[in-house]
Amino acid sequence: MIQTNYSEAKKMLVAVDCIVFGFDQDRKLKLLLVNRDREPHKGKWSLMGGFVDPENETEATANEVLRKFTGLDEIYMEQLRAFTEVGRDTDTERVISIAYFALINIAEHDKKISKEFGAEWFPVGEIPPLIFDHDVMVKEAKRRLKVRAMTKPIGFKLLPKKFTIPQLKSLYDLILETDLDKRNFSRRILDMGVLRKLDEKEKHFSKKGAFYYEFDDDKYNELLERGFNFVIK
Amino acid sequence: MIQTNYSEAKKMLVAVDCIVFGFDQDRKLKLLLVNRDREPHKGKWSLMGGFVDPENETEATANEVLRKFTGLDEIYMEQLRAFTEVGRDTDTERVISIAYFALINIAEHDKKISKEFGAEWFPVGEIPPLIFDHDVMVKEAKRRLKVRAMTKPIGFKLLPKKFTIPQLKSLYDLILETDLDKRNFSRRILDMGVLRKLDEKEKHFSKKGAFYYEFDDDKYNELLERGFNFVIK
DNA sequence: CCAAAAGTGTTCATCGTACACCCATGT
DNA sequence: ACATGGGTGTACGATGAACACTTTTGG
Known part of the structure; x- marks a missing residue:
């Protein structure tokens, strides 16, 4: 039975994850990943993300995540979609994640990328296994990038x-x-x-x-x- | 500051809303809307929707919503995107909504549509004002339908x-x-x-x-x- | 017999694609 | 001088767009 009653509906955690593409001086297309500094999956590679506070916009949260890991503001970003599968995150908590894909121009901003958080660029052909459903997100983001690049001049967001x-x-x-x-x-x-x-x-x-x-x-x-x-x- | 800690993160309500297109015997493209039977906005037109229980898949929830209002199963459906703006729903609760767009074939199934819930077909050119951000959802769904129809044979989902x-x-x-x-x-x-x-x-x-x-x-x-x-x- | 919708071919312009050679320069 | 990447033009086929008349039949 569908719940349509505010007072009886149950809440859950909402996160954002960012799929960040960059294009190199060496003409390589790369993805920005972080090495997780906490459990679960501490030490594994993952997309950058964080929880959304009920008082904050999800876009603002995604922007904050990007700023935290890259030092950059005003990055091209669009929502990919919500990833919602039960059990996609931990077994104990239901967490839905809204994935954003972002394009940044490595050439002009490389210096700023915070090494302290273990953020690192990987060529899109050499992406390590990622936690949760992050590989699915990446796969879909690559497809979206393809579609967008064919029909909108967003390629230039990746270039100086x-x-x-x-x-x-x-x-x-x-x-x-x-x-x-x-x-x-x-x-x-x-x-x-x-x-x-x-x-x-x-x-x-x-x-x-x-x-x-x-x-x-x-x-x-x-x-x-x-x-x-x-x-x- | 970005919250990355499960125990400190705050939860919120998650809903689904369905944008349902149909194609008539009279060759009209229509949208299925419901007349709200509860506050807020009782009596106004709205997309069909409901809250997602932390134990249920969002797709399953959307399917249930569709079944409730149309009596139909196995409807073509795809996620549009998450609508997340603070204040998009009531002022008091943060509710993010995952919008699904669905295509059903009125011709073969019209009889089943539950009149008891006030569901009604509107030609896409004559859609009444909708509650919350539902008009934005409809607008985006129309765009998505256009894109899909051009490149995938989904038009047939709307036909007998x-x-x-x-x-x-x-x-x-x-x-x-x-x-x-x-x-x-x-x-x-x-x-x-x-x-x-x-x-x-x-x-x-x-x-x-x-x-x-x-x-x-x-x-x-x-x-x-x-x-x-x-x-x- | 007439109104209303179904069915059917050709021509032309445009666009996409395939393809190969010379240029500039740092080493 | 040579290796490396940059820059440029043409011809052909495929594709998309424009366009009008005949057919069927219910009323």
Whole structure:
């Protein structure tokens, strides 16, 4: 029988967990994990998370979690979904978790990541076993990232303000798990007209150097209003 | 400060709400709402929902809610997301709600819908104001339905086993809020090879009558394995 | 016989895809 | 000088979009 009565309904714990993606200087797509400093599963790898206080917003809680482990504010974040299975957490407590997936730009912020909490970047292909249902969360987050990257310009959230086309292509290859044709890729992205070319070149990764570009938010929003759709595949 | 301690974390109420879509004999896309029989907001329209007991799965709870109001089991359902805003429910209690969106086939099951609970179908264009944040849920569910309908054959969940092409096109027009070209539409869908044509005709809606078709799950799954993608736009 | 909905093909433009060579430079 | 990654153009096939007339039959 369904309970619809406030006074008779029973409460439970609510947590948030954050699936944090980053993109390297070495052009690797990575996931940020923490080494648990408490039981249960002390010493194992896990997503970063924490309990939601009834007085706080879940988004605010997720943001706090991110700040605690990365020192960063204003990170791109969206809710994945609620993970609710009975017994997904400890055996003794019912804990539902609301998973958020977040994109951060390692290049500009790497320094800030709090080593003190055992946070560490893992290439998405080399993720260790995680506690609870965190592997499911990661799997779903990877799928979501793929879908989003194909239809919204969120790839740029993972890149520094200035980036090169080859860098962007590597990122898309990793997210989409393909190997796009570089000629077709750069034509498509440049033809959209949402990138601004700079005079400056990136000279660390290659000898010839590659031109820097910036994402042009104003142009993008202008195009959006005219019914433009960002699509990469 | 983030709470990571089980014994110090505070609990809250967790509910489910169901956004139920149906498709009429009259080719109208509809939403199933209930008239609240209790405070707060007694007498107003709302999604159907209920509290989750810590011992029950949220999916099971959502299924029970659906059974209670429709008499139906085995309904297509997927989680939309968690709605968590502080104050989204009553002022006094923190209640987070996990929203599920469900597709049911009115044609075959209409009789079963429990009138006794005040459940009623509303055309998606004529939805009354809803309590709490239920309108947001509906809005997001409509968007989700659109996305899903474009890329997965879930439209068929809304139709009886036997349906006609014009019926299917009406459904897609309503979901996608377009007016597709009927020649292009039927070619696209028939060329996929996932519909089985029957000898029988539907004779109520038009004088000429339209041939019935059935969705061929086996064929669809076979195609899926060969890398086929269902796409309608 | 007429109104209302079903059914059916072709053409054209666009877009996606495949593909290979030269360039710049640090070592 | 050579190795490494950056940059660029073309041709072809596939796909999507536009478009109008005939058929059936209940009333």
